[in-house]
Amino acid sequence: MSDLLVLKDVVKIFRQGGLLGRRELTAVKNVSFSLSADNPEILSVVGESGSGKSTLAAMILGQTMPTSGRLDFKGKPIAFRTRRERRALMLDVQPVLQNPFEAFNPLKTVDRYLFETAKNIRLSKDAISKLQLEQLTDEALGHVGLTLAEVRGRYPHELSGGQLQRVAIARALLPKPRLLIADEPVSMVDASLRMAIVNLFGRLKKELGLSIVYITHDLATAYYISDRIVIMRKGEIVEQGEARAILDNPQHPYSIKLKEAVLSPDLAET
Ligand SMILES: Nc1ncnc2c1ncn2[C@@H]1O[C@H](COP(=O)(O)OP(=O)(O)O)[C@@H](O)[C@H]1O
Ligand SMILES: [Mg+2]
Structure with missing residues (x-):
């Protein structure tokens, strides 16, 4: 058994x-969990x-350095990487971001954006034909239930939020990642x-062997989709375990409160 991600x-x-004094804010406190490299999982971080949650995501993505502690991806620290290792x-x-409209250039058609991404991520500098780019893009779009023909020539604002989020997920798939x-x-x-998008994550796990860290404030979708759930409160994990065990029998008062919010019809729509 080897680890994909270890915190x-x-x-x-x-x-x-x-000058008037310093303030310290502990955004993430002693967080530990791991994902196996052999068995893809959807791990939800709920809070x-x-x-x-977003601070944690930024550290896993290598965008922010932890103050202390260890974050390893495939057995190597995420920080202190050479250029080549950072690229890998x-x-x-x-x-995958919250707002897909921020992930795209509003002045570029989404197909052009996808072609450029497909071109840029290639390690080799050999020429790649337009046809190959189209095939790579169409394949990625196929994984999210779209086709190149459907999005060709469209600008981001011409797609719905749900469609654009699918295109954003397709973009994220282009480099053939291990982890979303x-x-x-x-x-x-x-x-x-x-739910259609949340279900898509389940399919990507199964079909592509992708591991997914799904960050949400919504315990209901987390429960529905995930293998394991980590519940965070004020930077700390208050509870973690198998999704079913957490929803059936939450231990921490905060988890119980989240569960009650899920079950309450008044809050179901928010
Ligand atoms: N760059 C930053 N500088 C200072 N404080 C930050 C920064 N980013 C996040 N925080 C603070 O850290 C805490 C956790 O934020 P965040 O990780 O965005 O939480 P979440 O994604 O769960 O809403 C918040 O109190 C937030 O104000
Ligand atoms: Mg956030």
């Missing part, structure tokens, strides 16, 4: 302030706003289309 006692402290990490670990870090990927998508 061990990860801490992130933001220090702010100037309300401000609980440190960027291809292996792909983000999806930070609130459906919170800006129409409620009626959310």
Whole structure:
């Protein structure tokens, strides 16, 4: 058994302030969990706003350094990488953002954006034909239930939020990553289309052997899709375990509160 991702006692402290004193904010506190390289899983990180989820995502993506603790991807620290190793990490670990409209250039058709991405991620500088680019792009779009013909010539604003999020996921698949870090990927998508995208993650896990860290404040979708759930509160993990065990029998008062919110009809629509 080898590990894909290991977090061990990860801490992130933001220090702010100037002459009149410094403020420290511990955004992530002693977080530990791991994902196996042999058995793809969807791990949900659940917590309300401000609980440190996005900070955690940024550290896994190598965008922010931890203050202390260990983050390893495929047995190597995520920080302190050479240029070449950083590039390899960027291809292996792909983000899916909350707002797909921010992921695209509004002035570029999405097919052109995908072609450029497909071209840029190639390690070899050999020429690649237009036909090959189209095939790679069409294949990636196929994994999210779209075709190149459907999006060709379209600008981001000409697609719905749900469609554009699918295209964003296809873009993330182009480098053939091992791990997706999806930070609130459906919170800006129409409620009626959310489950379709969440289900898509399950298919990608099965069909491509992708591991997925699904970050959400919504325990209901997390429970539905994930193998394991980590519940965070104020930067700390208060509970983690198999999804079913957590929902059937939550231990921590905060997890119980989240579960009650899921079951309450008043809150079901929010
Ligand atoms: N760059 C930053 N500088 C200072 N504080 C930050 C920064 N990023 C996040 N924080 C703070 O860290 C805490 C956790 O934020 P975040 O990771 O965005 O939580 P979540 O994604 O769960 O809403 C919040 O209190 C937030 O204000
Ligand atoms: Mg966030």
